[in-house]
Amino acid sequence: xxxxxxxxxxxxxxxxxxxxxxxxxxRVLGIPSLVLLGLVYMVPLTIFxxxxxxVELTGGRLSAAYAAALVVMLFTARSYGRMAKAFPFGGSxxxxxxxxxxxxxxxxxxxxxxxxxxxxxxxxxxxxxxYLNAAFPAVPAWLFIVVSIVAVTxxxxxxxxxxxxxxxxxxxxxxxxxxxxxxxxxxxxxxxGAVDLLAPFTGVDGAEGFSPIMAGAxxxxxxxxxxxxxxxxxxxxxxxxxxxxxxxxxxxxLAGLIFLALAYISHQLLPxxxxxxxxxxxxxxxxxxxxNLLVAFFxxxxxxxxxxxxxxxxxxxxxxxxxMGRSGVLPGVLGRLHPRLGTPVVPIVLTxxxxxxxxxxxxxxxxxxxxxxxLVAFSVVNLSVIKHYFINGKQRGPRGLLNxxxxxxxxxxxxxWLWTSxxxxxxxxxxxxxxxxxxxxxxxxxxxxxxxxxxxxxxA
Numbered sequence: 001x002x003x004x005x006x007x008x009x010x011x012x013x014x015x016x017x018x019x020x021x022x023x024x025x026x027r028v029l030g031i032p033s034l035v036l037l038g039l040v041y042m043v044p045l046t047i048f049x050x051x052x053x054x055v056e057l058t059g060g061r062l063s064a065a066y067a068a069a070l071v072v073m074l075f076t077a078r079s080y081g082r083m084a085k086a087f088p089f090g091g092s093x094x095x096x097x098x099x100x101x102x103x104x105x106x107x108x109x110x111x112x113x114x115x116x117x118x119x120x121x122x123x124x125x126x127x128x129x130x131y132l133n134a135a136f137p138a139v140p141a142w143l144f145i146v147v148s149i150v151a152v153t154x155x156x157x158x159x160x161x162x163x164x165x166x167x168x169x170x171x172x173x174x175x176x177x178x179x180x181x182x183x184x185x186x187x188x189x190x191x192x193g194a195v196d197l198l199a200p201f202t203g204v205d206g207a208e209g210f211s212p213i214m215a216g217a218x219x220x221x222x223x224x225x226x227x228x229x230x231x232x233x234x235x236x237x238x239x240x241x242x243x244x245x246x247x248x249x250x251x252x253x254l255a256g257l258i259f260l261a262l263a264y265i266s267h268q269l270l271p272x273x274x275x276x277x278x279x280x281x282x283x284x285x286x287x288x289x290x291x292n293l294l295v296a297f298f299x300x301x302x303x304x305x306x307x308x309x310x311x312x313x314x315x316x317x318x319x320x321x322x323x324m325g326r327s328g329v330l331p332g333v334l335g336r337l338h339p340r341l342g343t344p345v346v347p348i349v350l351t352x353x354x355x356x357x358x359x360x361x362x363x364x365x366x367x368x369x370x371x372x373x374x375l376v377a378f379s380v381v382n383l384s385v386i387k388h389y390f391i392n393g394k395q396r397g398p399r400g401l402l403n404x405x406x407x408x409x410x411x412x413x414x415x416x417w418l419w420t421s422x423x424x425x426x427x428x429x430x431x432x433x434x435x436x437x438x439x440x441x442x443x444x445x446x447x448x449x450x451x452x453x454x455x456x457x458x459x460a
Contacts, residue, residue, distance in 0.1 A: 026342055029237045031247050034230050036171055038251030041312040042226035043305040044174050047262045048298075049127065050219055052281025058216040060203035060271065063263045065216030067201075070256035072217065072418060073224040075411030076378045077252040079385045081245030082403070084231050086388055088240035092231045092320060093377040093384075098327075100384040100392070103452035104441065107329050109380040110320065111437035115373030115430070116225065117317030118354050119366050124310035125149060125358040126366070131299055131306075142359050152310045153352040156318065157343055170308030177301035178262065185269045185289040200267035211421075218421035222367070222374055223259060227252045229316040314351050321347035328453030329444065368423060372430025375419055382412035 029037070043049075047066075055062050083096040093113045098106025128148050129141035189195060196202075227248045234240045237247075266285045275281040286298045322344040325334025338345045389395045389404035396404070445452055 027238050029233055031243050034247035035250050037312050038226035038230040040170050040308040041229040042223055042255045043309045044258050045302050045305050046223050047259050048282030052275045052278030054216040054219055056278055058212045061213055063200035064213050065220055066259045066263050068213055069217040069220040072414040073252050077227045077248050079382045079408045079411050080231050081248045082385050083381055084234055084244040085241045088234045093380050096384040097380050100387040107441055107452055108437055110324055112373045112376035115433050116370050117320055119370050120313040121310045121355050122358045123366055124306040125355055126363055128303055128306045131303055145358050149352050149355050152314055155311055156315050156348045170304050173304045174301050177297055181289055182265055185265045188289055189268045195268055199271055200264045215421040218418045222370055232316045232319045317351050318344045318347035368426040369429050371422055371426045375415055378415045382408045
């Protein structure tokens with residue numbers, strides 16, 4: 001187990017696992033590219049995908065729910081940054097848990113994290129199918145889904161540079177829509193006369209209690225998963241011990257401000273607690289701001305955002321699978337990079353195959369599974385900071401007490417609070433997945449008689 005002093009060893013320009021051919025990444029990502037990857041993963045317009053559902057759940061207090069989620073995520077994002085500085089390698093919560101608690105615990109954390117990343121592209125494909133089928137009813141939704149999966153897979157096979165470049169286009173299109181929406185919505189709100197500036201936080205008449213706000217925050221925390229994704233690109237980042245923590249915090253703060261701004265202006269524009277259809281409430285809000293023309297632009301920007309998120313999330317999960325393949329907890333073929341492309345071809349293709357389940361699963365089921373996996377990962381990373389720095393590293397002075405116990409401990413408590421807001425479906429499906437992982441680990445270790453394989457990383 002590494003001590004705190006071990007984590008400052010210099011990194012090679014191209015990290016290569018000892019004895020493992022074809023595992024060297026190219027360090028090409030700076031802070032701007034990393035932040036863009038995180039923002040595209042989140043999809044700035046994702047606020048509109050759950051807008052009606054959370055507005056009704058919180059009694060019109062969507063802004064309050066986003067603020068609560070942001071507070072929780074800032075503590076947890078800081079913990080991700082701390083662990084990325086200690087272990088600047090791919091694998092995210094899997095790597096951090098393995099290095100802090102051991103390979104067995106790390107495997108179970110990575111298994112839960114896989115649940116998130118394998119299913120997140122699927123949500124985007126489902127939304128693409130739904131929106132494009134609504135715009136072009138003659139074309140079946142499944143065709144849009146399949147074409148999207150193929151396009152995203154090809155771009156990821158080409159390499160992370162192609163993904164990063166595509167992200168500039170995606171973020172630019174969404175940014176243009178956000179500016180137009182805010183301007184048009186502000187003009188409409190100004191013409192409505194007196195405005196209650198606190199209404200987005202106090203909600204509609206009769207809204208009371210903090211529990212609905214936390215229930216909404218439990219759903220909305222998924223909007224912040226982009227900072228988690230940033231940590232998986234550590235082996236392709238320049239000077240990762242410096243860039244990854246900064247990119248994680250910047251991504252979280254920027255996304256939180258965007259979400260809060262859009263939630264606030266949307267409520268002022270259409271201050272209602274119920275809609276004709278919660279699933280399509282975003283259309284009502286956008287339509288009131290700019291009519292059918294803005295709705296058409298919104299649909300285009302949303303589709304682009306969903307494609308960008310699918311692109312980034314597939315890239316992210318392929319790197320987690322690659323890390324687990326290198327360690328031996330998954331088949332070794334998953335831990336190799338293509339000698340010419342420099343990308344994990346087999347994990348990328350595997351992720352695309354799983355994404356085809358979007359043809360048969362629904363949004364509710366997929367969202368429930370993701371909620372469970374996300375909170376497992378958040379809890380594990382907060383615990384890892386305490387274990388690695390405070391317990392193993394013995395950094396327990398006044399500053400260490402704050403940084404290595406109180407702050408990650410607060411993040412853990414807030415995350416556990418969100419756990420209490422999960423639905424029964426989330427728990428039943430999530431625990432089933434965790435049980436499957438435990439069975440696989442038992443088989444892998446011959447009934448826990450053999451040690452769990454793990455990856456020896458340089459400098460770790």
